[in-house]
Amino acid sequence: MNQRPTTSVQARRDAIDGAQCVVVKVGTRVLTGPDGKLDRRRIDVLSGALCRIADTGRQVLMVSSGAVGAGLGKLGLEHRPTGLSQLQAIAAIGQTDLIQAYETALSAQGRHAAQVLLTAADLRRRKGYLNVRNALRQIHAFGAIAVINENDSVAVSELKTTFGDNDRLAAQVAGLLVDAIVIILSDIEGLFDGHPNDKASRRIDVVDSIDETVLGFADDKKSNSSKGGMASKLKAAELATSHGHPVIIAPGRDDDVLDKIFAGEPIGTLFLPLENNIRGRRRWIGAAAHLGGSLQLDAGAANALINRGSSLLAVGVTGVVGSFGAGSIVAMLDPDGKEIARGLCNYRSSDVLKILGQPSDRISDLLGKSSYENVVHRDNLVLS
Numbered sequence: 401m402n403q404r405p406t407t408s409v410q411a412r413r414d415a416i417d418g419a420q421c422v423v424v425k426v427g428t429r430v431l432t433g434p435d436g437k438l439d440r441r442r443i444d445v446l447s448g449a450l451c452r453i454a455d456t457g458r459q460v461l462m463v464s465s466g467a468v469g470a471g472l473g474k475l476g477l478e479h480r481p482t483g484l485s486q487l488q489a490i491a492a493i494g495q496t497d498l499i500q501a502y503e504t505a506l507s508a509q510g511r512h513a514a515q516v517l518l519t520a521a522d523l524r525r526r527k528g529y530l531n532v533r534n535a536l537r538q539i540h541a542f543g544a545i546a547v548i549n550e551n552d553s554v555a556v557s558e559l560k561t562t563f564g565d566n567d568r569l570a571a572q573v574a575g576l577l578v579d580a581i582v583i584i585l586s587d588i589e590g591l592f593d594g595h596p597n598d599k600a601s602r603r604i605d606v607v608d609s610i611d612e613t614v615l616g617f618a619d620d621k622k623s624n625s626s627k628g629g630m631a632s633k634l635k636a637a638e639l640a641t642s643h644g645h646p647v648i649i650a651p652g653r654d655d656d657v658l659d660k661i662f663a664g665e666p667i668g669t670l671f672l673p674l675e676n677n678i679r680g681r682r683r684w685i686g687a688a689a690h691l692g693g694s695l696q697l698d699a700g701a702a703n704a705l706i707n708r709g710s711s712l713l714a715v716g717v718t719g720v721v722g723s724f725g726a727g728s729i730v731a732m733l734d735p736d737g738k739e740i741a742r743g744l745c746n747y748r749s750s751d752v753l754k755i756l757g758q759p760s761d762r763i764s765d766l767l768g769k770s771s772y773e774n775v776v777h778r779d780n781l782v783l784s
C-alpha cells in the first residue's frame with residue numbers, strides 16, 4: 401500500500417509528479433471583470449500557462465465556466481435572470497465569445513482550442529464515456545487543448561437544480577482519465593476554515609479526507625453570475641478524490657497560479673486522493689468477462705441507474721436469472737431485457753429472490769440477518 405505523504409511539500413510533489421493529465425476548472429468569478437464582461441487578459445494569461453503545462457507532454461483539459469457571465473456582459477444585462485430558457489439563451493450567446501477568446505489566446509501560442517460541450521448524462525453511459533474519452537485523447541494528440549463547458553442549452557435536468565455545475569463536470573471529466581489532477585481556480589485563496597470574510601478564518605493547506613467538518617466549512621451566499629459556490633467545489637473534490645485524483649482549489653486571479661502549483665509552492669488547498677479509491681474496482685467490473693447471472697429491473701430502477709447515477713435497490717428488481725454467490729458480477733436488464741449495467745451484487749441469487757420488490761428497510765427481517773441497503777452500490781456499478 402502507498403505511504404501517506406508526511407509533509408505538505410511531499411504531498412504537493414506527489415500530486416504533481418503523478419499527474420499525467422491536468423484538468424483545470426475556472427469559474428465565472430475569475431473570468432469576468434467587475435463590469436461583468438469577459439476578462440480577455442485573464443484568458444490570455446491562463447492560456448499561456450496551459451500551453452506551458454502541455455509542453456511538458458501532459459494532457460491538458462480546461463473546464464471553463466463563463467458562458468452565462470459573458471452573455472450577461474454582451475447583452476448588457478445587470479442581473480442574472482431566473483428563467484431556464486433565458487439562461488440557456490444567455491449561455492449560448494456568451495459561449496461563442498468564450499471559445500473565441502480561448503482560440504485567439506491559444507493560437508498565439510501555436511495551439512488550438514477544441515470546444516467540447518458535455519452534459520453529465522453523456523458521461524454516464526459507457527458508450528458516451530468511451531466516445532468522449534477517445535475524442536479528448538485525439539484532441540491532445542493533435543496538440544490542441546480541449547475547452548469544455550456544460551452543454552447548457554440541452555442539459556435541462558441539471559440546469560433546473562444547479563445551473564451548470566462545472567465543478568462537478570471537471571471531476572467527472574477527470575473520471576475519464578488515469579493519473580489526473582484537478583485544479584479548481586476560483587476568486588478565493590483556497591478553502592478557509594470559516595467564511596473567508598471572517599478575520600479569524602484561515603486557509604487550509606492540505607485536506608486529508610473530506611469529512612463532515614470539512615464540508616461544514618462551505619458558507620455560500622448566492623451571487624449574480626456564478627452558482628456553484630464552495631459547497632459544489634467540495635462535492636466535486638469528494639468525487640475526484642474518490643477516483644484517486646488529487647484536487648487543488650487555488651486563486652485563479654493570481655497570474656502565476658498554475659506555474660506556482662507546478663513548482664510545488666504551497667498555494668491553495670490540496671485535497672489528497674482517497675487511498676482505497678473506487679477507480680480500480682469499477683474498471684475491473686467493466687472489464688470482467690465472467691458474469692454470475694442477471695437481475696431484471698422495472699422501468700423506474702432502470703431510469704434511476706441510467707439518469708440519476710443511483711444504486712440499485714431491491715424494490716426495483718423484478719427477477720433473477722442464474723445462480724450466483726454474493727459478490728458476483730451480474731448484468732442488470734431493463735424491462736425489455738436489454739443490458740443497461742454491470743455491477744457487483746451484494747446478495748447471492750437466492751437472497752435476491754427473497755427480497756425483490758421489497759423496500760430496503762424490510763431486507764434484514766426477510767433475510768433474518770444484517771443487510772446492505774442496496775443490491776448493487778453505485779460505486780460498484782458500470783453502465784453498459
Ligand SMILES: Nc1ncnc2c1ncn2[C@@H]1O[C@H](COP(=O)(O)OP(=O)(O)O)[C@@H](O)[C@H]1O
Nearest residue numbers: 427428429586591592617618619626628629630
Ligand atoms: N469556507 C470557504 N472557504 C473559501 N471560500 C468560501 C468558503 N465558503 C464559501 N466560500 C465562497 O465560495 C466562493 C467561490 O465559489 P463560486 O462563487 O462558485 O466561484 P466560481 O465562480 O469560481 O466557481 C468564494 O468567493 C467564497 O465567497
Ligand SMILES: N[C@@H](CCC(=O)OP(=O)(O)O)C(=O)O
Nearest residue numbers: 428466467468564566626628
Ligand atoms: N456553464 C455555465 C457554468 C456555470 C458554473 O458552474 O459557474 P461557476 O460556479 O462560476 O463555475 C457557464 O458557462 O456560465
